[in-house]
Amino acid sequence: MNLTLWKHRNPINGELSRIREEMDRTIERMFGGSVVESKMLRNDGWLPAIDVSENDTEVTVRAEVPGIAPDDLEVTVLGTTLSISGTKREKSEKRGEDFYQCERRFGEFRRVIELPESVDPDKVTAETDQGVVCVHIGKRAGVKPKHIAIRPSNTRSGANAS
Numbered sequence: 305m306n307l308t309l310w311k312h313r314n315p316i317n318g319e320l321s322r323i324r325e326e327m328d329r330t331i332e333r334m335f336g337g338s339v340v341e342s343k344m345l346r347n348d349g350w351l352p353a354i355d356v357s358e359n360d361t362e363v364t365v366r367a368e369v370p371g372i373a374p375d376d377l378e379v380t381v382l383g384t385t386l387s388i389s390g391t392k393r394e395k396s397e398k399r400g401e402d403f404y405q406c407e408r409r410f411g412e413f414r415r416v417i418e419l420p421e422s423v424d425p426d427k428v429t430a431e432t433d434q435g436v437v438c439v440h441i442g443k444r445a446g447v448k449p450k451h452i453a454i455r456p457s458n459t460r461s462g463a464n465a466s
Contacts, residue, residue: 350392351413360448362427363419363441370435377432379439381425386439389414422447 355366367388369377377390391412398405419441427442 350411351415352388354388354415354417356417358420361443363423363443365417365439365441367415367437367439368435369432369437372435374432377437379428379430379437381419381423381428381441383425384419384421384423386417386419386441387414388417388437388439422449 352367352369357364365386365388369390369392372390372392376393377388380387389412392410422443423441424444425441428439430437430439432438
């Protein structure tokens with residue numbers, strides 16, 4: 305029995321893939337650089353979804369990492385750059401006399417998030433619960449954004465001057 309991915313059997317999907325690859329090449333020619341990473345992530349890899357929030361005392365980053373053991377995760381902070389990486393391992397597959405099924409994505413991932421200048425890389429904690437890793441990065445004391453008051457100008461916008 306031959307197994308064929310669904311995307312190769314669908315002529316419409318094949319045409320869309322060809323158009324997307326052509327667009328990638330055009331963008332690469334226009335702006336330089338490479339789209340190899342985006343192709344890898346689109347076809348072969350995966351990235352966990354993340355949420356980033358901030359308050360007066362800390363920045364909190366939550367990443368969905370279902371099925372990944374804490375020992376397979378790595379969280380690092382270098383200056384104002386947070387990196388969350390890990391490996392999702394395949395644990396189950398179905399084999400039968402005339403079938404093989406394995407549809408979940410697995411492999412390595414890495415998410416890099418730029419943090420505000422006010423963070424303190426020495427005040428970082430991380431915990432995982434029910435497939436979500438939560439990273440708390442404390443802020444340095446006394447570093448607060450300066451709020452600028454906005455006042456109306458003396459001229460009227462769109463008014464005819466006579």
